[in-house]
Amino acid sequence: MSVFILRRLMQSVVVVVVMSLIVFFGVNxxxxxxxxxxxxxxxxxxxxxxxxxxxxxxxxHEQYGYFVKNALQGDLGKSFIFGEPALKLxxxxxxxxxxxxxxxxxxSAFVGIPLGVFAGLRPEATTSKVIMAGSILGFSLPTFWxxxxxxxxxxxxxxxxxxxxxxxxxxxxxxxxxFLTLDGLSHLFLPALNLALFKMSLVIRLARAxxxxxxxxxxxxxxxxxxxxxxRVVLVHLMKNIMIPVVTVLGLExxxxxxxxxxxxxxxxxxxxxxxxxxxxxLLDRPVVVAYLMMIVLIFIIINLVVxxxxxxxxxxxxxKDIKA
Amino acid sequence: xxVISEQAxxxxxxxxxPESPFRRFVAAYFExxxxxxxxxxxxVIVFIALFAPLISPQDPYDxxxxxxxxxxxxxxEAMFSGTTAVLGTDGAGRDMLSAIFYGLRISLGVGVTSGxxxxxxxxxxGLAAAYFGGRTDAVIxxxxxxxxxxxxxxxxxILVAILGKGIDKIIxxxxxxxxxxxxRTVRASALVERSKEYMEAANCLALPHARIVFRHLLPNxxxxxxxxxxxxxxxxxxxxxxLSFLGVGLPQTEPSLxxxxxxxxxxxxSGKYWISFFPGVALLVTIVSINLxxxxxxxxxxxxxxx
Numbered sequence: 001m002s003v004f005i006l007r008r009l010m011q012s013v014v015v016v017v018v019m020s021l022i023v024f025f026g027v028n029x030x031x032x033x034x035x036x037x038x039x040x041x042x043x044x045x046x047x048x049x050x051x052x053x054x055x056x057x058x059x060x061h062e063q064y065g066y067f068v069k070n071a072l073q074g075d076l077g078k079s080f081i082f083g084e085p086a087l088k089l090x091x092x093x094x095x096x097x098x099x100x101x102x103x104x105x106x107x108s109a110f111v112g113i114p115l116g117v118f119a120g121l122r123p124e125a126t127t128s129k130v131i132m133a134g135s136i137l138g139f140s141l142p143t144f145w146x147x148x149x150x151x152x153x154x155x156x157x158x159x160x161x162x163x164x165x166x167x168x169x170x171x172x173x174x175x176x177x178x179f180l181t182l183d184g185l186s187h188l189f190l191p192a193l194n195l196a197l198f199k200m201s202l203v204i205r206l207a208r209a210x211x212x213x214x215x216x217x218x219x220x221x222x223x224x225x226x227x228x229x230x231x232r233v234v235l236v237h238l239m240k241n242i243m244i245p246v247v248t249v250l251g252l253e254x255x256x257x258x259x260x261x262x263x264x265x266x267x268x269x270x271x272x273x274x275x276x277x278x279x280x281x282x283l284l285d286r287p288v289v290v291a292y293l294m295m296i297v298l299i300f301i302i303i304n305l306v307v308x309x310x311x312x313x314x315x316x317x318x319x320x321k322d323i324k325a
Numbered sequence: 326x327x328v329i330s331e332q333a334x335x336x337x338x339x340x341x342x343p344e345s346p347f348r349r350f351v352a353a354y355f356e357x358x359x360x361x362x363x364x365x366x367x368x369v370i371v372f373i374a375l376f377a378p379l380i381s382p383q384d385p386y387d388x389x390x391x392x393x394x395x396x397x398x399x400x401x402e403a404m405f406s407g408t409t410a411v412l413g414t415d416g417a418g419r420d421m422l423s424a425i426f427y428g429l430r431i432s433l434g435v436g437v438t439s440g441x442x443x444x445x446x447x448x449x450x451g452l453a454a455a456y457f458g459g460r461t462d463a464v465i466x467x468x469x470x471x472x473x474x475x476x477x478x479x480x481x482x483i484l485v486a487i488l489g490k491g492i493d494k495i496i497x498x499x500x501x502x503x504x505x506x507x508x509r510t511v512r513a514s515a516l517v518e519r520s521k522e523y524m525e526a527a528n529c530l531a532l533p534h535a536r537i538v539f540r541h542l543l544p545n546x547x548x549x550x551x552x553x554x555x556x557x558x559x560x561x562x563x564x565x566x567x568l569s570f571l572g573v574g575l576p577q578t579e580p581s582l583x584x585x586x587x588x589x590x591x592x593x594x595s596g597k598y599w600i601s602f603f604p605g606v607a608l609l610v611t612i613v614s615i616n617l618x619x620x621x622x623x624x625x626x627x628x629x630x631x632x
Contacts, residue, residue, distance in 0.1 A: 015471060026487030140613045142563045144570045145586060145605040152598050163594075259479040266571055281486055281573050289486045296479065304474050 004312050012305050019297045023290060024067050076294060077287030079280075086291035090273055096166060097265070097272030099177055101257040103192040108199035109250060115200075116207025117234065117242070123212065131204060138201030143260060147194040147267035154190060162187050164269035191268040195261055199253055203246060210242030217241075251310075255303040259296065353625040360621030363614040370611055374429045381423035382408050386580075400599050413599040415589065421599060424585055425607045431581040432608070435492065436562035439499035443561075444554050446500065447507025452546070454508065455515030456538055466512070469505045477502045481564060485573045492579050495568065499561045510553045514546045548626040555619035559612045566608055582608040 042050070058066070070076070076086045119128035155163035166176075166187055179185055214220060215238070223233045262274030269275065273292060280288040355361050373380065400413040400421075412421035454465040472480065484498040518524060519542070527537045566583030568574030570590075575581050580588075582604045589600030 023483075023487075026483075136616075137613075140559075140563075140616050141609060142566055142605075142612070144567055145608065148586065148590065148593060148601055148605065152593055152602070156594060156596055156598075256476045259476040262478065262482065263567055263571065277482070278571050278573065281482075293483050293486065297475075300475055300479070 005309055008305055008308050012301050015301055016298065019301075020068065020071065020294070021064070023293055023297075024064055071294065076291035079285055079288050081280075081283055081285050081288075086287040087295070089276065089288060090292055090295055093271060093273045093276050095176065096270060097258060097261050097274060099179065100188070100191055100195060100261055100264070100270060100272060101254065103179060103188055104196035104199065104257055105250060105254060107192055107196040108203050109246070111196075112200040112203025113207050113243075113246060116204040117211050117238070119204065120208040120211025121215070121234070123208075132208070135201035135204045138197045138204075141197070143194060143198065143263045144267055146197060147191070147264055150190045150194055151267070161190050163190065166271060191264050191270050194267070195257060195264045198260070199250070199257065202249065202253070206246050206249060207242055210245060211238060214238055214241050248307075248311075252303075252307055255300050258299065350625060354621055357621050357624075360617055363617035363621070366610060366614040367618055370429060370614065371433070373426050374433045377423075377426040377430045381420075381426045383420050383423050385419040385424040385427055400603075412603045413597075415585075415592075415600045421585075421603050424580065425582070425604050428580055428582040428585050428604060429607060429611065431575070431579050432562050432565060432583070432611070435496060435499070435565050435575070435581065436558050439496045439503065439561050439565075440554060440558040442496070443500040443503035443557070444507050444550065447504035448511045448543075448546075448550060450504070451508035451511035452515055452538055452542065455512045455519060456534070456542065462512075465508065469508050472505045473509070477560070477564060478567065481568060482573070485568060490573070490576050492575055495565060495574055498568075499564060502564065503557050503561060506553060506557055507550065510549050511546050514549050515542055518542055518545045552619055552623040552626060555615060555622060559615035559619065562608070562615070563612050582611075 074085075074087055078084065079086050079089055082089060115131050119131045122128050151163040154161045166184060177184070179188055219241075220233060220237060223237045224230070228237075258273075261270075261272060262277060264270065265272045265274040266278050273296075277289065277292045279285075280292070354364075378384065408420075412425070414420055415424065450465060454462040480502050481498045484501055485494065488494040488497065524537070524541060527541045532541075565574055565581060566586070569581050569583030570587040572587065575584055577584065585604035586601045586608070589597075589602075589604070592600050
């Protein structure tokens with residue numbers, strides 16, 4: 001077990017190093033770092049000071065050393081626009097993104113699982129066919145366009161829900177959150193639903209496939225033969241068994257939700273990390289872009305590492321195979 | 326050749342005697358009505374994209390034809406020149422229908438180009454991994470796994486942030502995002518094929534590596550590649566539209582469907598839905614029809630799958 005975790009940890013470190021190399025070369029070798037990292041409004045003295053601080057007058061391998069040293073100290077440069085450390089800006093926006101992603105995750109589970117189980121129990125029913133057709137649409141519709149249509153229908157035409165921003169927030173342990181106020185919830189609903197649609201479709205398919213497989217298993221037949229109510233069979237016996245793949249995939253897809261929130265946040269002007277990234281790319285605020293990319297890559301590596309370890313705990317075959325290979 | 330051209334007509338779906346595998350494949354494809362319809366729609370879309378300048382009511386990027394007096398006309402209103410703007414006009418007075426025709430051209434062009442380049446690169450790398458095996462295989466598949474553990478949009482955003490804007494840069498980003506899917510697919514089927522007898526026979530004849538790979542191994546790995554290629558092209562089109570919508574994709578000089586939608590976004594709040602809505606519908610119909618065709622191809626090409 002510890003051998004497996006150690007191996008995975010080492011792999012993750014290798015990935016972090018590779019990614020830092022890619023980002024470093026992308027910024028410092030492919031692009032001109034003086035253009036990328038120094039504000040166009042800086043005067044000559046400032047430019048020289050920054051060049052010295054970043055070590056841009058040194059050979060490339062030394063420059064990489066500076067980059068790593070600064071990054072390890074949490075210094076990924078200052079934003080040109082806000083004049084604040086890039087990492088601080090991202091940390092400020094992170095709660096909004098995480099809130100959006102969590103609410104979407106919960107939505108896709110609570111809507112997707114019941115619909116999927118229903119479609120699995122009655123595969124021939126018209127409702128099931130409608131659900132499955134809907135899930136195909138959920139896969140193919142581009143997220144940003146669905147978001148636009150939500151705004152058009154619910155905000156512009158019907159005027160039921162607001163279309164931009166976070167609404168009123170309340171501090172929870174010092175972090176502002178939207179889901180505890182009515183106004184915040186109304187702002188949260190559309191973006192969260194928009195982000196959740198894709199995952200919902202995925203959950204529907206998984207739950208349906210799981211249900212269709214499980215209803216022919218002996219334990220379900222036995223539970224029925226025992227005379228349990230079909231409600232109990234479905235809610236307890238069936239649910240327990242189809243939840244394993246669903247929960248695994250939802251966990252894996254959480255990182256995806258954070259990545260895709262870039263799109264939803266831009267459509268709904270949700271003040272999260274993703275919106276900050278897009279704004280920064282457009283305003284050529286490179287330090288923030290670099291900091292965001294390093295940050296999100298790190299988040300992904302951590303998620304992948306945790307999922308891998310959890311997997312090996314749940315299913316020892318995975319780690320045995322890995323050690324043998 | 327005559328067999329193929331006869332079969333290309335969808336009007337006669339079931340031949341009396343299915344002889345060649347191609348005939349059987351075509352017959353099986355047209356068994357599904359939805360897939361037949363999707364293929365017809367896709368054919369129309371490709372036709373529009375190819376001949377956009379000939380069939381559009383106006384050239385939306387010719388300043389001599391576009392006048393600001395026509396700006397933001399509702400669908401069905403008559404334009405200054407007398408023609409009816411069937412789908413309305415945008416903020417600059419361009420006919421939306423024409424803009425969509427031209428946009429399809431760019432969207433499909435970018436999607437297909439990147440798909441083909443990624444297919445060639447991914448296929449070569451995947452075949453090499455499967456054919457040589459051992460260390461080459463292990464290293465290549467590690468890279469593939471690593472890349473696939475990040476979502477496509479994230480990889481694309483990293484590349485766009487580093488490379489900058491421009492049609493060539495978007496194509497590079499889409500190729501980098503896609504190649505790993507092709508490599509993984511072709512490797513999986515090549516590994517199965519490699520252990521078959523005809524490959525053993527080819528090896529025994531001491532044929533050169535290149536000949537074995539390209540004449541014997543490759544043709545037998547193609548069916549799954551066609552399926553992945555179709556579905557990946559749809560994904561590439563959607564991804565390009567997303568990036569362009571976010572304002573980090575194609576420049577304004579290459580107005581793809583995603584850019585048209587993005588440009589109409591500001592008018593949506595004032596209820597002028599058509600500037601964003603119709604390009605979105607065009608994008609949607611394109612993606613859904615490609616996906617339906619791809620799904621049917623998968624069902625037909627995969628004998629194990631029962632529907």
